[in-house]
Amino acid sequence: MQRPRLGHRLATAPGDVINVFRYTHRALKLVWQTSRVMMLGLALATLVAGVLPAVAAWVGQLIVDGVVAAAERYTDTTDTLDMLAPVLWLVALEGMIIAMIALAQRLLEAQQSLLRARLGQKVNMMILDKAGQLSLPQFEDSEIYDQLTRARREASTRPLSLVNRTFTLSQNLISLASFAVLLVQFSPWALVIIALGALPVFFSEARFSGEAFRLFRWRSPQMREQRYLETLLAREDSIREVKLFGLEPLLRQRYRAIFERLYDEERRLTLRRTLWGFLLGLLGTLTFYAAYGWVVLETVIGALTLGQMTMYLMVFKQSQGALSAGLAAISGMYEDNLYLSNLYEFLELPIEAERGTLAKGAMPGDGLRFENVHFAYPGGVTALHDISLHLRPGESLALVGENGSGKTTLIKLLTRLYQPDSGRILLDGSDLRDWQLTALRRRIGVIFQDFVHYQFPAGENLGVGNIDAFDDEERWREAAHRGLANAFIEQLPQGYRTQLGRWFRNGQELSGGQWQRIALSRAWMREEADILVLDEPTAAMDAAAEAAVFERFRQYSRDRTAIVISHRFSTVRSADVIVVMEHGHIIERGSHDDLLAANGRYATLFRLQAEGYR
Numbered sequence: 001m002q003r004p005r006l007g008h009r010l011a012t013a014p015g016d017v018i019n020v021f022r023y024t025h026r027a028l029k030l031v032w033q034t035s036r037v038m039m040l041g042l043a044l045a046t047l048v049a050g051v052l053p054a055v056a057a058w059v060g061q062l063i064v065d066g067v068v069a070a071a072e073r074y075t076d077t078t079d080t081l082d083m084l085a086p087v088l089w090l091v092a093l094e095g096m097i098i099a100m101i102a103l104a105q106r107l108l109e110a111q112q113s114l115l116r117a118r119l120g121q122k123v124n125m126m127i128l129d130k131a132g133q134l135s136l137p138q139f140e141d142s143e144i145y146d147q148l149t150r151a152r153r154e155a156s157t158r159p160l161s162l163v164n165r166t167f168t169l170s171q172n173l174i175s176l177a178s179f180a181v182l183l184v185q186f187s188p189w190a191l192v193i194i195a196l197g198a199l200p201v202f203f204s205e206a207r208f209s210g211e212a213f214r215l216f217r218w219r220s221p222q223m224r225e226q227r228y229l230e231t232l233l234a235r236e237d238s239i240r241e242v243k244l245f246g247l248e249p250l251l252r253q254r255y256r257a258i259f260e261r262l263y264d265e266e267r268r269l270t271l272r273r274t275l276w277g278f279l280l281g282l283l284g285t286l287t288f289y290a291a292y293g294w295v296v297l298e299t300v301i302g303a304l305t306l307g308q309m310t311m312y313l314m315v316f317k318q319s320q321g322a323l324s325a326g327l328a329a330i331s332g333m334y335e336d337n338l339y340l341s342n343l344y345e346f347l348e349l350p351i352e353a354e355r356g357t358l359a360k361g362a363m364p365g366d367g368l369r370f371e372n373v374h375f376a377y378p379g380g381v382t383a384l385h386d387i388s389l390h391l392r393p394g395e396s397l398a399l400v401g402e403n404g405s406g407k408t409t410l411i412k413l414l415t416r417l418y419q420p421d422s423g424r425i426l427l428d429g430s431d432l433r434d435w436q437l438t439a440l441r442r443r444i445g446v447i448f449q450d451f452v453h454y455q456f457p458a459g460e461n462l463g464v465g466n467i468d469a470f471d472d473e474e475r476w477r478e479a480a481h482r483g484l485a486n487a488f489i490e491q492l493p494q495g496y497r498t499q500l501g502r503w504f505r506n507g508q509e510l511s512g513g514q515w516q517r518i519a520l521s522r523a524w525m526r527e528e529a530d531i532l533v534l535d536e537p538t539a540a541m542d543a544a545a546e547a548a549v550f551e552r553f554r555q556y557s558r559d560r561t562a563i564v565i566s567h568r569f570s571t572v573r574s575a576d577v578i579v580v581m582e583h584g585h586i587i588e589r590g591s592h593d594d595l596l597a598a599n600g601r602y603a604t605l606f607r608l609q610a611e612g613y614r
């Protein structure tokens, strides 16, 4: 495995630097859109928290000088309260300023935490929206999957972090400017000393942020693998097999090994970051004490009053704090920008624009045509070669062939989950590409062999088959009747309202065959669909159930085009056309009787299966 190229380059050219910060304004805009009130509140609280410390330092100076002056004037006969009154007022003022700073800080934190929640939700929704727009080939691309995972893991907190840092930076810049006004009166060199102390840490932090980000990117495939192993070890649908095969130790060992490898890199980076942070941080301490000595010296020789000395020391300390906080904010912004680049990379993935506009074909009633269709999966071998076939409305087609011969792929093309590499697929005389996707999908009802077991109530498990009738209980019942699921659903504790699956409270798990009946009924939710496709719908059913299912299927699909994929010839034989596929080619086609008479592949397979039943 390749080690990450850590620390290989930081943005150095001016263009790069600007580029690195290019997401800042987008993050600001995002927060602005999320809540204007809170963003303005944040800005105000930041301003207050930025200006007040300098004011407090200045009042502090007035207090000390006031005390010294009072002490000088003090004699036994003076009215103490009268003399101290101005100083006491100043002390009260200082107390109020400190209270205001505390209030501003609290308000900052409260608004940040509320914004964090809203913004996290917003970014997650953006990611999920985008995920919904990706095409199937994009989903199957592991690079894109990594991008999605990275975006989901880190991106939701980054926009707010960026905004907070922008504000922290402004707050510290304001403080720094106000401190500078005070410090310049002491000496302009004081500013130079402070800057010299803080810059080295800044550069090292920026460098390490870049390295940390590259490490994060480099390890996203491993993180994904780790998550997958977690799923295997902790999900009910896999744990049964994992337990029976005794896979736990092996999987846990893999999980640990990935962690060790990642941890090793992380430890190296953390150690280096800490060491450099400490060494360069010493410089800051050193410059502070140099300045300290200088201020003390000036006071001793009488150039500064005691009050001024107290103020300058405080201002020195606080300017240094403000400068390093400001610089840390900049390097943090750089880091946030790197992570946001991930998010925006994902959000800006090109998606195929919908070009189709047709809601009706050019030749209604022509049915379905495949014309010399070729197709290969991205990066895979050719799965379909030169497929041509024509199905008229009302005709039924059965697809048979060995595993991997291309039957399901043909259906995926028919439903436009993938596009042919060459050739055309026509519905009612118009290319599928020219059809409006929603209009096309409304006409087709498909149940794939790996249909989803939704952890929803039974009725909704049917409702998903037709989003327009999702909640329609009448339609659920009708569909369940057609799919032979009504009998067992009605016996569930809450009938159609019974939660299915084991994930949630009171969930009822179904048998494989019962789930298949649910899936079949789902297909019947699409009353307006005139093309029905069942990809091995009855594999988990007993023979009697299968016979009953197909009896119903024939009854209800009489005026529709029906496509069935099955390995059971008893199911297949009644279809109008049977197509035999092998390695992506159609090798035979015809009715059951034609194919038996031709005595080819179909006849051999049919006899083989019939033998088995004898």
Ligand SMILES: Nc1ncnc2c1ncn2[C@@H]1O[C@H](COP(=O)(O)OP(=O)(O)OP(=O)(O)O)[C@@H](O)[C@H]1O
Residues within 6 Å of the ligand: 140, 377, 378, 380, 383, 401, 402, 403, 404, 405, 406, 407, 408, 409, 410
């Ligand atoms: N998503 C995919 N990406 C890449 N290759 C795929 C993908 N799905 C299927 N294939 C490959 O395409 C070929 C045809 O697969 P397909 O699923 O169409 O076969 P099938 O005839 O439906 O098989 P089965 O009877 O096992 O369901 C196989 O060689 C398979 O490895």
